Amino acid sequence: xxxxxxxxxxxxxxxxxxxxxxxxxxxxxxxxxxxxxxxxxxxxxxxxxxxxxxxxxxxxxxxxxxxxxxxxxxxxxxxxxxxxxxxxxxxxxxxxxxxxxxx
Numbered sequence: 001x002x003x004x005x006x007x008x009x010x011x012x013x014x015x016x017x018x019x020x021x022x023x024x025x026x027x028x029x030x031x032x033x034x035x036x037x038x039x040x041x042x043x044x045x046x047x048x049x050x051x052x053x054x055x056x057x058x059x060x061x062x063x064x065x066x067x068x069x070x071x072x073x074x075x076x077x078x079x080x081x082x083x084x085x086x087x088x089x090x091x092x093x094x095x096x097x098x099x100x101x102x103x
Contacts, residue, residue, distance in 0.1 A: 005066055010061055033068075
């Protein structure tokens with residue numbers, strides 16, 4: 001089973017919270033990802049923490065992409081053998097877009 005998502009956040013703390021929320025949705029839709037959900041969160045947070053603060057100036061959002069997959073043989077969750085795992089994390093910044101105020 002594979003997944004992919006992207007979040008935007010104004011801070012590293014917001015990014016970590018958004019990643020956790022998206023991973024909960026992945027695990028709800030694909031229960032086998034409960035097996036790697038915690039590890040994926042840790043990897044994504046390591047990348048977020050490593051992103052230099054100077055690269056996230058005021059007025060820019062941090063965008064994080066996370067994708068991964070699990071492969072197995074057999075019938076999950078009763079009788080299976082894991083056959084593959086992967087995760088990818090990417091980070092970049094984008095100008096913050098604010099909604100115009102109503103008149």
